[in-house]
Amino acid sequence: MLLNEHKSKQLFDKAGVPVPEGVAVFPGEEDSFKTDLPLPWFLKSQVLTGGRGKAGGILRIDDTNDFPQTARALFDLEIRGQRVPFIRVEPGAAIAREFYLSLTVSRERRCILLSVGREGGVEIENLGADNLLVQEIRLPGGLAPNQIRAAFFHLGLEKEQLKDFAALLTSLFNGMLDNGLLMAEINPLIITPDNEFVALDGKVEIDDNYADLDPGMEAFYQREHATPEENTARDAGLSFVKLPGWVGLMVNGAGLAMATMDLLNFSQLSASNFLDLGGAADQKRMQTGLELLFDDRQVKAIFINLFGGILSCEKVALAMKGALGGASPKKPIVVRMSGKDAESGLRILKDLGVDNLHMAKDMQSAITILETLKPADAAVIDFPTPMDRPAGGKPADCGYRSNATFGIDRDTPILVQGITGREGQLHTRLMQEYGANIVAGVTPFKGGQEVLGVPVYNSIAEAKRAHDIGASIIFxxxxxxxxxxxxxxFNEIPWAVCITEGIVQHDMLAVFEQIKHSPTRVVGPNTPGIIVPGQTKIGILPTMPFTPGPVAVLSRSGTLTYEVADRLTAANIGQSLCVGIGGDPFIGVSFVDMFEMIRNHDETKAVVVLGEIGGRAEENLADYVMETGFDKPVISFIAGQTAPPGKRLGHAGAILEKSGGIESKLLTMSKAGFAICPSLETVAITTANALK
Incomplete structure (x- = not known):
């Protein structure tokens, strides 16, 4: 949740960081506006983008009579494609000196970065190498006095200012932790002639996971910055991003949704939105999603693309039947269903006997149908041709050897943390049905019970006294x-698979720092888990797409894992193991860690890597393959290639950076010899060729 300046300063004030007085003024209020703030006033456009000053979005007035017309001029502005929903009015500030100060969560360094600059400005990174001092703050340790002193001396402040500077920086850091902030930036931080520190401008980003857990954070959300569609979707718990095309999109699972968006865009059938129904595609969500797309004039046709994993296609079809109420959809809908209960789901929809509802047997058939529905005046949006590269050959053998082993099989004894909960019980039963060797469960204060024939303990320490445990799964x-x-x-369980999604990023940063010397391999969080086809599963993966064979599938997405495994199985290519490493920014086991094990895994002859935009996980893997001479074929597919920069698409980690971009990721992988698949359609045949 990115906050505008006004909301950022409200949060700073709550945290004890000094800010100027300020008042919000909305369109229609300019003629009646009154305030006791002293002149001159600065009228500041509240938009979620930089460069307001250069765009004329900050104006000064010295006479109250000038306020109405100046405010109206700002309301009429469009700054980098954003309208100005309201303005903040502040009195002018006397400035003796100004600086830059920020705290940001760093995905790359897995810590919080404290940055101070001797000068502030809109292009802080271009003010010279000596301007910024960047220090790493590790959680749960926190901000150290020596780091405060280093920042203080870097800024060249006077000795008598140390106490106030330390208090401000400590308040900012505590405010960051207390409010789940991913970024708290003050630019500029000023010193007044009276030696007072003031945050003259500010920018804050709140972790969405924290906001979901703390209802009080809703007060900082500014609905005016989002479209009505985005607000409706947000209220319904849907992941929705508006796009410029004409095909409305509804998919279950962020990874598959990104891959489907790419397929549409690369097929010149541009997507009008990204909409992930998630795993709870009930009638209410389905109805909300359909109404969003029916009411959007930009949408001319709708593509519903579902892979039933844990989610049943039959239940989704019944939800859709209820949402339509027996009537023909207002706009053409193309439905593709695969996986669990797909046949019965498609039958339910076909039996509705309504117009404007088209069934597709696969994604390519859906594209063919959508081409017939393309309006003559459909906007043409240029996307780069997707990269399609055959394997570039094996990296040279450099003598590197790994001692790591995978070691999970049908005999691995499994413990379930949270076994007495609804999800814990459901998936314990499903894992047992697949043959998983579940020996114990843990729920505090529920020790002594038995669930599905499994003894329950109050703690892992208790369970370890009675059982050997090879892996834990966390619900x-x-x-x-x-x-x-x-x-x-802490109990040194060899594997810990964390299914939970929605964990606050600060919490995982702290835990990974605390357990960095533990031998435990953490998978996730936000992972579907691990499956060794024909032997065991430690997760929530559906079993029907998987079959034993020679190909390891490693993925950042659950639905993409199921989709690709199903396609491989249909092509008579089985899987040796499948691991979802997790879709969050901070995860345990990485692609590189898995490759360390897979190189010694005799059952694995090739590896399919299913990546996403955001982060450097795939680039790090490519570097590893080159540096260590990994000698097994690698087939790769990256979802989200046509994503708009800076937008989060479902997974917290799936954000396309405004710098770098997808081209760099794909080129790095190609240089390492990976076979690059332009779409899901080519993964199976590319894998078959690699196995020859």
Whole structure:
């Protein structure tokens, strides 16, 4: 949740960071506006983008009579494609000196970065190498006095200012932790002639996971910055991003949704939105999603693309039937269903006997149908041709050897953390049905019970006294899940698979720092888990797409894992193991860690890597392959290639950076010899060729 300046300053004030007085003024209020703030006033456009000053979005007035017309001029502005929903009015500030100060969560360094600059400005990174001092703050340790002093001396402040500077920086840091902030930037931080520090401008980003857990954070959300569609989707718990095309999109699972968006865009059938129904595609969500797309004049046709994993296509079809109420859809709908209960789901929809509803047997058939529905005046949006590169040959053998082994099989004894909860019980039963060797469960204060024939303990320490444990799977709510990971690691359980999604990023940063010397391999969080086809599963993966064979599938997405495994199985290519490493920014086991094990895994002859935009996980893997001479074929597919920069698409980690971009990621992988698949359609045949 990115906040505008006005809301950022409200949060700063709450945290004890000094800010100027300020008042919000909305369109229609300019003629009646009155305030006791002293002149001159600065009228500041509130938009979620930089460069307001250069665009004329900040204006000064010295006479109250000038306010109405000046305010109206700002309301009429469009700054980098954003309208100005309201303005903040502040009195002018006397400035003796100005600086830059920020705290940001760093995905790359897995810590919080404290940055101070001797000068502030809109292009802080271009003010010279000596301007910025960047220090790493590790959680749970926090901000150290020596780091405060280093920042203080870097800025060249006077000795008598240390106490106030330390108080401001400590308040900002505590405010960051207390409010789940991913970024708290003050630019500029000023010193007044009276030696007072004031945050003259500010920018804050709140972790969406934290906002979901703390209802009080809703007060900082500014609905005016989003479209009505985005607000409706947000209220319904849907992941929705508006795009410029004409095909409305509804998919279950962020990875598959990104891949489908790419397929449409690369097929010149541009998507009008990204909409992930998630795993709860009930009638209410389906109805909300359909109404969003029916009411959007930009949408001319709708593509519903579902892969039934844990989610049943039959239940989704019944939800859709209820949402349509027996009537023909207002706009053409193309439905593709695969996986669990797909045949019965498609039959339910076909039996509706309504117009404007088209069934597709696969994604390519859906594209063919959508081409017939393309309006003559459809906007043409240029997207780069997707990269299609055959394998570039094996990296040279450099003598590197790994001692790591995978070691999970049908005999691995499994413990379930949170076994007495609804999800814990459901998936314990499903894992047992697949043959998983579940020996114990843990729920605090539920020790002594038995669930599905499995003894329950109060702690892992208790369970370890009675059982050998090779792996733990975590079904614990987000508030307690990070501690559950720590418990598994402190007890040195060889594997800990954290299914939970929605964990606050600060919590995982702290836990990974605390357990960095533990031998436990953490998978996730926000992972579907691990399956060794024909032997065991430690997760929530559906079993029907998987069959034993020679190909390892490693993925950042659950639905993409199921989709690709199903396609491989249909092509008579089985899987040796499948691991979802997790879709969050901070995860345990990486692609590189898995490759360390897979190189010694005799059952694996090739590897399929299913990546996403955001982060450097795939680039790091490519570097590893080149540096260590990994000698097994690697087939790769990256979802989200046509994503708009800076937008989060479902997974917290799936954000396309405004610098770098997807081309760099694909080129790096190609240089390492990976076979690059332009679409899901080519993964199976590319894998078959690699196995020859």
């Amino acid at each position: 614990v709510p987000p508030r307690m899940a990070a501690d559950a990971v720590a418990e598994a690691a």
